Amino acid sequence: xxxxxxxxxxxxxxxxxxxxxxxxxxxxxxxxxxxxxxxxxxxxxxxxxxxxxxxxxxxxxxxxxxxxxxxxxxxxxxxxxxxxxxxxxxxxxxxxxxxxxxxxxxxxxxxxxxxxxxxxxxxxxxxxxxxxxxxxxxxxxxxxxxxxxxxxxxxxxxxxxxxxxxxxxxxxxxxxxxxxxxxxxxxxxxxxxxxxxxxxxxxxxxxxxxxxxxxxxxxxxxxxxxxxxxxxxxxxxxxxxxxxxxxxxxxxxxxxxxxxxx
Amino acid sequence: xxxxxxxxxxxxxxxxxxxxxxxxxxxxxxxxxxxxxxxxxxxxxxxxxxxxxxxxxxxxxxxxxxxxxxxxxxxxxxxxxxxxxxxxxxxxxxxxxxxxxxxxxxxxxxxxxxxxxxxxxxxxxxxxxxxxxxxxxxxxxxxxxxxxxxxxxxxxxxxxxxxxxxxxxxxxxxxxxxxxxxxxxxxxxxxxxxxxxxxxxxxxxxxxxxxxxxxxxxxxxxxxxxxxxxxxxxxxxxxxxxxxxxxxxxxxxxxxxxxxxxxxxxxxxxxxxxxxxxxxxxxxxxxxxxxxxxxxxxxxxxxxxxxxxxxxxxxxxxxxxxxxxxxxxxxxxxxxxxxxxxxxxxxxxxxxxxxxxxxx
Numbered sequence: 001x002x003x004x005x006x007x008x009x010x011x012x013x014x015x016x017x018x019x020x021x022x023x024x025x026x027x028x029x030x031x032x033x034x035x036x037x038x039x040x041x042x043x044x045x046x047x048x049x050x051x052x053x054x055x056x057x058x059x060x061x062x063x064x065x066x067x068x069x070x071x072x073x074x075x076x077x078x079x080x081x082x083x084x085x086x087x088x089x090x091x092x093x094x095x096x097x098x099x100x101x102x103x104x105x106x107x108x109x110x111x112x113x114x115x116x117x118x119x120x121x122x123x124x125x126x127x128x129x130x131x132x133x134x135x136x137x138x139x140x141x142x143x144x145x146x147x148x149x150x151x152x153x154x155x156x157x158x159x160x161x162x163x164x165x166x167x168x169x170x171x172x173x174x175x176x177x178x179x180x181x182x183x184x185x186x187x188x189x190x191x192x193x194x195x196x197x198x199x200x201x202x203x204x205x206x207x208x209x210x211x212x213x214x215x216x217x218x219x220x221x222x223x224x225x226x227x228x229x230x231x232x233x234x235x236x237x238x239x240x241x242x243x244x245x246x247x248x249x250x251x252x253x254x255x256x257x258x259x260x261x262x
Numbered sequence: 263x264x265x266x267x268x269x270x271x272x273x274x275x276x277x278x279x280x281x282x283x284x285x286x287x288x289x290x291x292x293x294x295x296x297x298x299x300x301x302x303x304x305x306x307x308x309x310x311x312x313x314x315x316x317x318x319x320x321x322x323x324x325x326x327x328x329x330x331x332x333x334x335x336x337x338x339x340x341x342x343x344x345x346x347x348x349x350x351x352x353x354x355x356x357x358x359x360x361x362x363x364x365x366x367x368x369x370x371x372x373x374x375x376x377x378x379x380x381x382x383x384x385x386x387x388x389x390x391x392x393x394x395x396x397x398x399x400x401x402x403x404x405x406x407x408x409x410x411x412x413x414x415x416x417x418x419x420x421x422x423x424x425x426x427x428x429x430x431x432x433x434x435x436x437x438x439x440x441x442x443x444x445x446x447x448x449x450x451x452x453x454x455x456x457x458x459x460x461x462x463x464x465x466x467x468x469x470x471x472x473x474x475x476x477x478x479x480x481x482x483x484x485x486x487x488x489x490x491x492x493x494x495x496x497x498x499x500x501x502x503x504x505x506x507x508x509x510x511x512x513x514x515x516x517x518x519x520x521x522x523x524x525x526x527x528x529x530x531x532x533x534x535x536x537x538x539x540x541x542x543x544x545x546x547x548x549x550x551x552x553x554x555x556x557x558x559x560x561x562x563x564x565x566x567x568x569x570x571x572x573x574x575x576x577x578x579x580x581x582x583x584x585x586x587x588x589x590x591x592x593x594x595x596x597x598x599x600x601x602x603x604x605x606x607x608x609x610x611x612x613x614x615x616x617x618x619x620x621x622x
Contacts, residue, residue, distance in 0.1 A: 054510055078516030090369065090508050092562050105504055105515040111565060112500035136283070158515075 005030035005065060005194050006162060012059035013043065013050040019058050020046055024220050028211060030161070031192040033184065035205040038215035039239050044198035045086070047215065048166050051196065052083050064162070078106035082158035084151045084165040089139075096142065096150045097135040100126055103157030122157055129153040129183055145176035152180065156187060163187075165197035169204065177201065181208050202259050206230055214238055235260050291566045294558045298573040305580035306351060310343040312584065314592045341478075349476040349484065350583045351576045353537045354547060356488045358555070358575020359495065360533035361548025362567060366502060367526045370432045371612050374548030375415075375534035378435075379442030381543035383418025384411035384535050385469060386446040386453075392465060393457045404483040404539070411535035418442055419531055432616075471542040471598040473583050480540055487536050491529050492572060498525060499564035506562060544579075545598045546605025551575040553608055578604070 006028040014020035020043045028034050036044045049055040051062055053069055062069040064080055072080075082103065091099050103125075104118045114122075126132040131153050134146055142150070148168060155163050163184075169177040181204060187193040199205045205212060205226070212229045214221040216238055222229055236247075236256055247253045311317050317325075317335055325331045325339050361374040375381045391410040395402045425438040454465050467474070501522050504512040513519055537544060552567070555574035559566055582600040589595060 052514060054513060073516075074513075074518060075516035078514065081514070083511070083514045085510055085514075087508060087510055089511055090506060092506070093556075093560060102504070102507060102511075102515070105500075108500070110497070110500065112503060 003065075004028055004063075005032075006034075006196070007063045008051075008060060009063070010060035011050065011057060011062060013046050013055065014058050015046070015055070017058060020218075021215060021220065022059075022218055024060070024213075026213065026223065028194060028196070030194055031188050032210040033188060033195040033197075033208055034211045034213060035209040036196070036198040036213045036215060037200075037202060037205050037238070038221070042215040042217075044215055045166055047213075048164055048196070048198060052081065052164050053077065075106055078158065080160055081162050081164060082155040082160040084148070084155050084163070084168050086166045086170075089151065089154075091139040094139050095136050096131060096139050096146075097122065097126065099139045099150055100131070100135075100153045100157050103154040103159075106158065121159070125153050125157045128186075129156065130179070145172045148172060148176070148180060149183075152183060156193075160193070162194040162196065165195070167198050167200060170200055177204065184208070202235065206259070230260050232257075232260050287561075291559055291561070291570070294555075295570055295573065297558075298555075298570065298577055301577040302351065302573055302580065305577060305584060306347050309347040309350065309580055309584050309587075310339060312588055313338075313343060345476045345478050345481045346473055346583075347580065348481045349540060350473050350579045352481070352484050352488050353473070353541050353544075354551075354579025355572035355576040356484075356491075356533045357537050357544060357547045357579065358551035358571045359492065359568065360530045360537070361575075362552040362571045363495065363526050363530040363533075364548070365552060366506060366564075367523070367530070368426065368435060370435060371553065371616065372432070372436055372549055372609055373439075374546070375530070375537070376443070376543055376545045376548060378418070378422050378439035379444075379446060380415045380418045380422070380439075380531065380534045381538050382443035382446035382450070383416075383421075384414035384538035385543050386450045387411065387414030387417070388539060389450045389453050389465060389469065393453050396457075404480055407539035408483070408487060408535055411539040412531060414446075414538070415531040415535045418446065419527055423527070467596075468542045470596040471544045472594070472596055473541050473579075473586075474594060476540065484536055484540055487532065491532050491536075492568075494525075495529050496565075496568050498522070498529075499568055502526075502564040506564075541597065543598065544601055546601050546609065547575055547578055547582075549612070550601075550605035550608035551578045553612055554578075 004027040006026070008024050008026045011024040011026075012019050012022045013024070024047065026034070036047060038044055046055065050057055051069075057070075064072070064077075069077070089099065101114060101118070101122050104114060104122065105112065108114060108118065123132070126135055129149055129152055131146070131149050134142060134150070139147065139150060152165075152168070155165075169180055172180065184193070184195055184197075185208060188195060207226075209226055211224065212226055213223050214229060221238060222234075235241075241247060241256065247256065307319065307322070311319055311322050315335070315338060317339065321331060321335065322339065325336050357375065364373040364375065364378060364380075365371055367373070388407055388410045391406065392402055395406070421442050422435070422439055426435050429435065429438075450469060454469065457465065501512070501517045504515045504517045505519070505522055507515075509519055512522075551574045552571050555567065555570050556562060558574075559570055561567070579597075579601070582604065583597060586595040586597050586600045589600075
């Protein structure tokens with residue numbers, strides 16, 4: 001058997017004991033990018049929340065290497081995994097650098113005082129994520145695109161082996177979207193970072209992902225490489241787009257066709 | 263060579279600019295602490311010098327130093343003014359700290375022990391216990407009072423928590439807190455009305471909030487309780503700073519949210535209980551003092567906020583108690599009257615600013 005960095009066995013997720021998606025079987029080698037796609041409300045966020053331990057699993061297990069999520073200490077997990085959530089981070093009176101510095105939390109001592117080494121890592125990460133020029137600005141006052149980059153810097157600053165991102169590129173303009181994803185790819189190549197994220201932009205999912213998980217309905221719709229996923233009529237089916245309605249428009253149907261070919 | 267240069271620049275230039283910034287910030291925090299420390303000392307001295315009998319500062323210092331002086335004046339100083347000023351210092355700090363904890367907990371800048379009805383809950387149980395004990399002619403000790411007040415705080419806190427689970431709005435939380443406060447006050451009034459005459463005078467003064475009549479025994483008990491709690495809260499400053507980012511992020515950073523929440527509720531209730539047990543409910547300090555301190559520091563970092571909030575609350579209360587004693591001397595105003603005059607505008611200011619922030 002191949003060694004996977006991240007895997008799930010018969011994972012079942014949902015809210016308050018009501019299962020939403022059942023029997024999710026994932027296996028991801030170290031340094032790969034997994035993207036979750038699917039219609040609104042299909043449970044992408046639910047899956048991500050369950051993986052990060054924000055939501056109780058209803059069934060099955062999540063493994064990081066050979067350790068199961070349930071058996072890991074919270075601080076141990078914090079050193080392995082960091083997150084960028086859709087929820088806004090509350091950063092009253094904090095500069096961008098202060099926000100990035102919160103990523104050092106699992107490594108600092110009892111009072112959370114940053115060491116010289118921590119400071120150095122913060123500065124390096126801010127260079128890497130192109131946020132060094134805004135480090136003194138107040139986090140609450142920068143644009144959404146910049147905020148998202150600072151959030152990524154914060155997640156990387158936590159020196160994780162895996163990072164979980166929930167729709168990280170929504171609301172960003174095209175330049176920020178590409179810039180954001182390229183930082184993730186750079187981190188993967190340099191440090192072997194494993195990435196799990198949800199994306200709404202299918203054309204981007206197609207080009208950055210190693211694996212894609214399609215969610216729709218009670219079970220996983222499909223799981224595989226982009227080549228396996230993007231084939232004729234699949235996207236149309238995944239998002240319930242029937243011939244006849246808006247696909248009557250030639251330009252729209254051509255757009256979908258173009259998405260589906262690899 | 264290039265490598266060396268890079269290393270040099272790393273050591274001197276890049277982090278250098280930042281650590282300058284950091285040094286400036288730390289400098290600011292320390293200045294605020296020192297400034298408030300001096301303020302506390304100043305108002306403390308004023309509080310023991312000024313009263314229905316003025317005692318010149320030189321005399322005060324001489325008496326404090328243990329030199330011989332007029333016996334009546336020495337007695338006033340040692341047995342009345344000093345314990346009172348010490349109590350104001352300790353309880354004022356505790357009140358401000360309790361407010362800060364509750365604001366952090368509910369992520370709501372106008373939360374506080376008084377607004378959320380926690381003080382009133384404590385007041386109710388203390389009144390019940392006092393009337394019951396007095397009816398049986400048992401002396402009520404400081405410890406009993408604190409315990410009673412703690413139970414009352416926890417009851418109110420329980421209600422507030424139940425409400426806050428169902429509604430997630432800043433204003434509704436406060437409205438429900440005020441309602442809980444009214445219910446508890448009504449019950450307290452009822453108890454007082456049916457109590458014996460002799461008890462009423464005692465209870466009436468206390469139930470409106472007052473620092474008068476503090477003894478050294480009171481001060482000892484409150485000092486132990488408040489400083490132990492303060493220390494425990496200070497030790498929590500790291501998880502608190504993570505909690506301020508939001509639940510989900512704090513959890514992802516390895517904070518055990520459940521335990522942290524329980525600790526915050528417990529410690530803020532202990533502080534509120536201690537205040538109510540000795541001085542009755544005091545309004546607005548818990549909101550105004552932390553807010554003003556935050557403005558001075560320009561940060562919400564718990565490690566600085568916790569000690570500074572405490573000092574800020576002390577200064578605020580010493581100042582208000584001084585006014586309460588002197589404005590209409592020899593009649594004494596209730597402390598809440600004075601704290602409301604200075605505290606309520608701050609609350610209004612916070613709410614107006616919040617509105618603006620939402621729109622801009």
